[in-house]
Amino acid sequence: MIPALALAFGVVLGVLMHPTVPDALQPYLPIAVVAALDAVFGAVRAQLDGIFDDRVFVVSFVSNVLVAGLVVFLGDQLGVGGQLSTGVVVVLGIRIFTNAAAIRRHVFRA
Amino acid sequence: MPDPAATPRRVDGSMSLLVDMTEAALDPAYADAARRRSERLTRPERPNGSGRRTPLLRAVTLLTLLGVLTGVAAAQVRRSADAAGAVRRSLVADVQRQTKETDQLAAQADALRAQVAQARDKGLGDDASGRALAARVAALELATGQTGVKGPGLVVTLNDAQNANSGVGNGRGGQLGDDRIYDRDLQDVANALWAAGAEAISINGQRLTTLTAIRSAGESVLVDFRPLSPPYRLSAVGDVDAMEPAFADSATARRFTTYTSLYGLGFSVRRNADLSLPAAAPPELHAARDANTTTGGSP
Known part of the structure; x- marks a missing residue:
């Protein structure tokens, strides 16, 4: 319960403050969130x-x-940044789905 | 070397990457940590209770951090989309303003051209040679499209199909974009109209002269470098009774009739007893000189 509240609080904080992200870090922010x-x-x-x-x-x-x-x-430096971020998102996405399915089985016993 | 018979080969062995990914979805470190903890618990060291606060605090801190990251990333995406939209809106406004300015300038040019013609007629004088010159100028202007003309004629209307795909390519070989009208189509129809005996043609109010280009830039058609949008109306002044059957019989008209049923393109031909075509902008000749005048000099 408290962790979920913390997450919601963080989202609100991030949206309201909207600190300026340095341009160099911008492409990595969504990847960091998915990870x-x-x-x-x-x-x-x-x-x-x-x-x-x-x-x-x-x-x-x-x-x-x-x-x-x-x-x-590294991918950005080699010119394959877009493809590598797709790869990262796919791999992490599969893991997230697998874990979510396991959580669902726990919670609903189905 | 392990004995291959001891461990039977998995059926899905060739998909080991996917299998690894789904089986190791939960970090194996959790299992290791749990095993270590249970080993430690067999040797009782400290009672539970004091160590319960810090783990929760850490998790809460990390989750807050994740929330901030998510919020910032989402806000960032929204803001950059807004910025792109603003740039696009300002570009559209620019284009519209410049188009209006061009129209105004064209109208001004038309008015000035009329003034020039008046002054010229006055300057040519009222004697026989002056009148002859004025008549010759008027005939040449009519023939080169420098004056507006009126008369009976045909109106050919071309239009994209109802739900045209966007896409560039005008092969009409069943590709994307077959259901749109391209510069080549307008060129074909204009040529067919000239061949059928048209004396003056305009497309959506842009008069065609010997130097008018019909071309495309991206997905829009340019006539005399002015972008036009569908439907395209080609007004052709000429002897209607001869022109209509000649055009209807042309290969181009027959082709477009086929396209109408194949791709749903809009194609229609109508008679109009009283067409009125605008004048074209005078061509800008930089190198060409009148062959009859011996003295050169700019026009």
Whole structure:
């Protein structure tokens, strides 16, 4: 409950403040969000499985964001940034869906 | 080297990437951490209770961070879309303003041209040679499209199909964009009308002269470098009784009749007893000189 409230609070904060993102970082922001979402869905599933561990969550969250940003950055330098960000979104998207399905099975037993 | 018989090959082995991705969807580190914790718990060290606060705090901090990231990213996307829309709107306004300005200037040019003609007629004088010159100028102007003309004629209307796809290409080979009218179509119809005996033609109010170009830029058709939009009305003044059957019998007209049923293009021919065609802008001749005058000099 509290984590969900924290998420909503963060969204409101981000929309209201709208801090200026440096131009150099702009392309990585959506990728970072998707990577972080993957970590969050993994954490929720782990919580329902009863094996949640906050240290693993923090490490996977931060490393997910950094690695996704780094991969896209590298792709930008090599001229395949668009394709690599598509790849990152596809892989993370599949994982998010798989974890969401597991969460659904837990919650609804179906 | 593992014995291949010991571990039977998986049926979906060739899709190992997808299998890995779905089976390892939950970070294996969670399982490892849980195992380590249970090992630790077998050796009782500290009772639960004091260590419960920090994990929650960390998770809340991270989720707030994620929320901020999401909000900022969404706001960013919305704002850049707004900026692009504003640029587009201002460009559209620019185009409309410039088009209006061009129309005004064209009207001004028309008025000035009429003044010039009047002054010229006055300057040519009222004697026999002056009148002859004035008559010759008038005949030449009529023939070169420098004056507006009236008379009976045909109006050929061409239009895109009702729900035309956007797309460039005018092959009419069943490709995208077959149901649109292109510069080539207007050229064909104009040529067929000339061949049928038209004496003066205008397309959507743009008079055709010997130097008028019918071409396209992107998806829009330009006549005399003015962009036109469908439907395209080609008004042709001429001997209607001869022109109508000659045009109807031309290969172009027959082709467009076929296109009407094939692609749904709009194509119609009507008689009009009293057409009125505007004058064309005078051609800008930079290098050509009158062959009859020995002294050169700019016109």
